[in-house]
Amino acid sequence: MTFEPIQIAWTLLGLFIVFNVGLLLTSTVRKIGARVGKRRGIRFFQPHIDLIKNYSFRTNFSHGIMFYLAPVFRLTGGIGIFVFMPIIYGSAHFSNFSFAGDAILIMYFIFFGTLGMALGAGEGAMPFSAIGISRGLSQVTAAEIPLVLAFLAVFIQNNSFSITEIVAAQQGGFLNWTMFTNPIATITAMLAFLGAMMRSPFDIVLAPQEIPVGPPTEFHSSFLGVLSTNRAIFPIAKTILYINLFFGGATNWPVLILKAFLLYMWSVVVGTVFPRFRTEQSIRWFMKYPLILGILSILVLQLG
Amino acid sequence: MVDSILLNPIYIIGIGLGTSFILGFFKSGRFQAHPSAMHSERIKTAPWVLMIGALTVMTFISAEWLWSFLFNGQLPQQIYTAGFEPPFSINLLMGRNEAFFTLMVNLVGLLSGLYLLDKFKEMGTHALSVYLVLIMGLNGIIMTRDIFNLFVFLEIASIATAGLIVMTSDVKALSAGFKYMIATGLISGFLLIGIIFAYYFGGSLNIDSLAEANLTTVQGGVFAVFLIVVSLLLELKPFPANGWGIDAYEASPVGINAVISSASAGATYYVLSKVLIITDAKWYAVTAVVGIITFLGSNLMGIKQTNAKRMLGYSSVGQVGLLLVILGLSEQLGNSFKFIIFGIMMSHYLAKAGLFWLVGIVKTGILKDWGILRKKPVLVFFMGTFIFALLGLPPFPSFFAKWTLVLTLSAAGLNLWVGLILFGSLIEAVYLFRWFGYVLKLDADKERSLSTPFYRTFPVWLFGLLSYYIGYVASVMVPGGETLGMFYLPLAFVGFLFIIDRYLPVWVKNTLSMAAMALYGWYYMAGLSEFRMLFAIIFIGGGIVTMIAGYAKSGKRVGFYPFVVMMYIGLGGLLLSENILQFFISWELMTLGSYVLIIRGKKSMPHALSYMMFSLGGAFLILAGFGLAFAGSGVSSISLDILKNVTRYSGLIYTFLAIGFMTKTAVIGLHIWLPGAHAEAESDVSPMVSAILLKAGMFGLVVLMLAMGSQSLGGVSLPYLLGWLGAITALLGNLMAAFQEDAKRLLAYSSVGQLGYVVFAMAFMSHLGWLTALAFALNHFVFKALLFLAIGGVVMRTKTKTMYEMGGLIKRMPLSFISVLIGIIALSGLPPLTGFAGKWLSYNAVIEKGWYFQGFLVSIAGLVAFLYCFRLIHVIFLGQPKDKFKNIKEAPIAMLIPQYILIGVIMLFSLMPNMVLKPIGEFLVQYFPDGALQWDGGTAVSSLGRWSGVAIMNITIGIFGTILIWLLFMSRKAVKVKQFNIFYSGEAPSRPELTHYGYNFFAPYKKAVGFLVQPLVTRFWDGIADILHSISDFVRRLYNGNGQMYAFQVILFVVVFSIFTIG
Amino acid sequence: MSLKDIEKRTVIGPMGEEIEIDPLRDYYCAATPDLKMEQRKSSIPIIEKFANWARSESLWILAFGTGCGGIELRPLVTPKYDVYRFGIQIRATPRQSNVFIISGYLSVKTLKRAIRAYEQMPSPKYLLALGSCTINGGMYWDSYNTINRLDYYLPVDVYVAGCMPRPESILAGFDSLKQLIKDGKGEGAAKYAEKFEWYKKNQKQIIKDWDMPDYNW
């Protein structure tokens, strides 16, 4: 695949769609949460309004250079995993810049933003941010344990890292999805997914009131704006990765959005039901069933 | 020289006896028999001059004879006394060996005589004549061919020894002398019975005639042989019947125990070798067994000693044990026997005398008071020389001897002996290096001064320099010695650095050393290819870059540059070596140089010791492996290619060599030396020993694996084991790094983990695996040098390594911050920087090979790396700046320059990974043709996926830049606030110290996975050390100081010996 | 933090040198609010109007119950009142909030925290005062340790009278605030900057242990 400048435009379009879908998904999810509590909940466009408000503060201040760079790192990480991933299977326009790398690249690019964010929060000099980061990093590394196993299982199964090839292998009926061809790996990945989404029971990182809101406590106005932009894009981009690896990918936007919504709902449903883990509890949890399942998923492939 | 000028060797005896007789005419001085009269009258210098004159003539005669034997083809000469030929009279023999041994005895006698000038003046002329008689007796022992005459000379020597001791005014020495007399009296009694029976059954007293009589075949003759052998063995103080000897070592004045240790051990040893010809093979074997027991037992007891003289006593006895082993195995050693004996004997002789002399100069036996020696750096240098010589490190004769010994023994199939000898040497190294560590590191008593008159330092100087010369001689004699020319010029430069070391400022020496290394690289390395070239770039290029940081130091930095250069010569030598000898010498040089560099750190004494122990242990394993390979290849060549042709023991060789090399890469289980050694080293040494030195182990593995491929031991594939080992090392190393409070320790543990990746990847034995390993290695070299330099700069400024004491340094040291930031991004393998190359390749290799679970462990290790990376940068540079670091300055420019050079390398490698990886892949194809990576411009394409470093870099920069500009625009009017302008729940922080979250940063993580990082390995090794020390402490209680107990031990030894030999 | 913590102190640096620390100067930003920044408006009116609309429809309250009325805010997020549907949310950090609710009487001790929290919010920010106590001291008008009139110390945008006001009244207060913002009159922060000296004088008059810089960024 060679690079054509027009692809930038297509990618930006895809990004715009994902950005808006992400914001809407956020409000939808919160609305659903509110309806469970018999409230009406926020308006559908509330996240958009919040974003605009954040960008229109008059005063702001900075703690230093990393404080600037943190949101940049974070959003670069979010957009990065989006642009390095083919979005719509079979569409030349929405394959983005996936020629640059494969699933391994995405796996590691996820941390790009995490690390940058952590650095910025660190320069904020707020001890609670640092505590939040400590929790977040610990938890993420634990959540990655089953994730790596599940991803490995998919790579082994397809003998490829290329997302396009993995999606291609799942075409021709939903029974070809990894979800059905390798259910154990999928379950493992979905358990890991919970840890990556920062929702209950794995939301001690943000723990409002205890450590105000964790890492982003000091971020405000346009800094927060950039972070919120990432909050819209990043989860969707991550979800798309899961869709591509486990749920047959998507051949058009509606299917993609539907699958993304359903997948997103998984963490919401779990989050509404379960209380919060302490950090070490969640680490231990990931090292139990998800780990065992992950090992099983590879053993099954090796033996079968 | 013409024969006629040669003085008759009988003059040696004659002059000795005659002069000591004449000495009696001088005023004797007052011999103080009573302890209350503490002040003795000092004698004049003249008698002493007379004695020195006599010794000089005796030395000259031996030297003259040796000269003509060596260069004039002189034939051995028999000296008949009383005009009869044997067996009717006593005959002496002057042959090449005799000349050599008498020269040894006379030389050390002469030098000790010089050294003892002061002591002799106190002790009076009696002492002078007894001393002369002692030397004369030793000469007689060597030259006589008559077994009864031998007895006489032995008695003379031991009576003279006891006589010298009796003249000291110290009750401890007196009691020791008395015990010595009881034991030697018994022993010579046994010898006498043996001699008379030998005469009875053999009909002669002449050794040669007795040898013809085949005593061992005669009924009853065996008894004579038994008594002679056992008593001569006892004279050599075999373990465990040697308490009397050890006490005598401790009791006698230092110059005299130098003679006892180096001369009389040599002489007695020579006697045994002379007398053993009247026996047969069985007795040789017995000698070897006694020898090895002595070697192991004495060295074991040495490790618990706190007194230098006693410790050296144990060491002497141990060395003699080693000589006995060699003598006992002389049959098996064949032609190499003489060379081996020569090497070991010379090292022991020079080193032991030198060390005993040093004891006298320092004037204290208590090892922990030896820091005072640092007042005379030259003496420290010589002490190091002696210790290294004693332990058999290059370039000293015993190195070549031990090398030949191991190779020859292996070739003869005597692997158990090799193992025991190497084990004993390792134990010996424990106490000698601990001692050396004390000298280099412990605080000296400021009050005391070190008096070093010329007559005391001269012998030390002479023997120190002789050690090097004899080492050179040995290196020429050793098989393969002609290939050692590559070391001459570089080592000459090291010598030059030693000479100028105390006079030039640091920047001159730094420049000189860098220039020399550049030349070395240019001149020697230019012709290298493939792996060797790659490692040359890391070793020499990296070495030069890290040395730039040396400009940050001021003063003279004495004792630094020679060893830096030595280490790099060793590293370079590894690459240049074509045979196992060159390789092993290089390995040892590197170890030596780095040991001294490491021990320079403020608190690194114990860590340097454990570094040395693991390194030596590893080196001995390598030596054993080479020995087995030498034996197992079937061709008697020492070329490195023998590893390819190994037919026997291949699994064992592979294991030994792999473990040996992995002590350097610090694989888990062998890693405990690393954190301390790397963390406590100076700020510019840490990058050298971490980023560069560890790669030596990797290069060893490269050589091993390329030559031997995959081997298996007991049905288990060794690379498979290595793979698991590497993966576990990676995970545990990284986990341990995450829980460190000390920044440099954190980096050190991170090195453990990173080298785990390397070992893991190399174990694949596939194209992609090796590509991964090399990518990891290059990357680790760059970022670890970068990080250690940056953190070193920070430590230099803050004077602390504890991270939570720092904080917020980004404000004061932004350039260092950038270095660390780039370093940790590269380390953690985040795209778009170079670290990702290794990660991506390793996934490819893992899937291709099917090592999923190992690969999984390594991935998790990579994730854990995020934890410590973040901790490193956060706790030091982010968070709250502390009060006391308010005015701190940026790291010195000399430390920043190498950092930014390395950052440049990282950036280049990140932008154009194909520039580096493609050529590597091309030469890897010839070793591993399958599964090579395809390159499509800057894009790597494997069968599984693709990776375009350039594209990723550009896209990332594009996105990053756009967002940054957007954010800068949106927050263009931002007010810059300070550290306490934070939301603190409506409160204001009170102190930065209370507002910095840094201690136990990953507390919850530790709670959850702390069980994985229990210091089990440390406990294991500590346990081993404890057990050794306990055994040592238990066994040495045999020597309870009671003379009767010692006599009983002697008798018991005779009884047990008889049960095992003739019983 | 106490008064002692802002006293000058001397510490020994790593090189053995003495370092003088003046916490107020070294650890706090000394800048005071810049009126120009506080009043900064887009030169294009429609954009400013749009921004004001967004500000009014996205009111993030700082979760800081300053007095007895704190408990009265809770019903707002219950199904019965559900302020979320009006774009009102609660944040735990002042950095991300733009509405500060002083819920009832304000003791002097809390006033100090309230000032700090208010100043730490980015502009434009709005202050909603609940209850009589914030207007004239209410039933605590002669208390020794509560303030009587909040307006002396912080610029109040909207008062909601009552003791305590019902949630409906608070919602009405929010409505007024929204209207105020939409009309471009929600400029409490600008007023604070404009009369900064006066506010500080009042604050320092009543807060005896003033242990912070004049303005808390």
Add this chain to the structure above:
Amino acid sequence: MDFGLVAVVVGFLLILIGIWGILTQKNIVKIVIGFSIFDTGLHAIMVGIGYLKGRTAPILDSAVSPADALTSIVDPVPQALVLTAIVIGLGVTALMLAYVVRLYDYRKSLDISSYEDLKW
């Protein structure tokens, strides 16, 4: 009865007695005496070994003429050796006694267990 054999047997007995003395006596003077006995035993053995039945001492005087010396004297070598050994034994004993004197000067004790300063 072979006189030589008797001498050898007695010699060995003396050696054993001497060793027994050295190992069991606490008094260092007695130890020296034990050592002398040990030495004497040695000398007896040496003389016994060189003894040939019916011959005389190897001294060429009026009783033995040089001509028939070879047949009428015992082996002269052990005789020479024993003389040397006696001299050496004397020297050793003297030195030991010198030690005893000096040790006693310091500690006023003849018990060997008072002199265990250097050990381990």
